[in-house]
Amino acid sequence: MKFLFPIILIVVLASGYFFYQKSNVKNQVVPETKQAEVTNMKKYSLSEVEKHSSKEDCWLAIEGRVYDATSYISSGFHPGKAAILEGCGKNATSLFNTRPMGSKTPHSEIARKMMAKFQIGDLSE
Ligand code: HEM
Numbered sequence: 001m002k003f004l005f006p007i008i009l010i011v012v013l014a015s016g017y018f019f020y021q022k023s024n025v026k027n028q029v030v031p032e033t034k035q036a037e038v039t040n041m042k043k044y045s046l047s048e049v050e051k052h053s054s055k056e057d058c059w060l061a062i063e064g065r066v067y068d069a070t071s072y073i074s075s076g077f078h079p080g081k082a083a084i085l086e087g088c089g090k091n092a093t094s095l096f097n098t099r100p101m102g103s104k105t106p107h108s109e110i111a112r113k114m115m116a117k118f119q120i121g122d123l124s125e
Contacts, residue, residue: 041065042121046091049123053089059120060084061091067118091123 044059044066052059052068060067069084078084080102087095097106107115 041119043124044121045124049091050089055085055088058085058088060087060089060096061123062087062093062096062115064123065119066121066123067115068120069118072114072118 044061046061049059049061049066052070055073056070058069058073060069069088072078073084080099083099083101086092086101098104099107
């Protein structure tokens with residue numbers, strides 16, 4: 001009888017762990033994005049990106065892709081708040097990956113998936 005409690009405890013913990021793994025919590029937060037479409041996208045030069053350097057009109061070039069972050073900025077949802085403005089109108093690859101004004105670490109996978117929604121094209125050579 002005294003063995004019953006530890007056995008029940010192990011069964012409960014093991015099944016909890018199993019269901020946690022199966023549910024894949026991270027992927028439920030933001031749906032998958034269609035990476036296959038990336039190559040068919042419009043090409044923009046860096047000088048075109050540079051024309052959109054304000055809070056009201058903010059394009060960012062990150063890792064060869066061009067994003068219009070204007071609506072994201074005005075939504076106020078960016079956890080790093082105004083830090084994102086430093087990247088407007090620039091090749092913000094290293095800012096995005098090093099966050100010198102913040103934790104000095106790269107953005108998370110969640111941030112990358114979120115960012116995909118704002119892609120408007122690719123950076124031309
Ligand atoms: C569309 C582009 C961007 C998206 C979708 C985005 C998204 C996010 C998200 C989801 C977080 C929470 C922490 C994490 O998940 O990593 C975050 C935090 C942060 N972001 Fe961004 N971000 C973008 C661009 C930028 C840029 C260009 C900069 C810098 C110039 C920046 C600077 C920061 C900072 C300083 C934080 C605070 C947390 C920390 O320092 O670790 N973000 N961002």
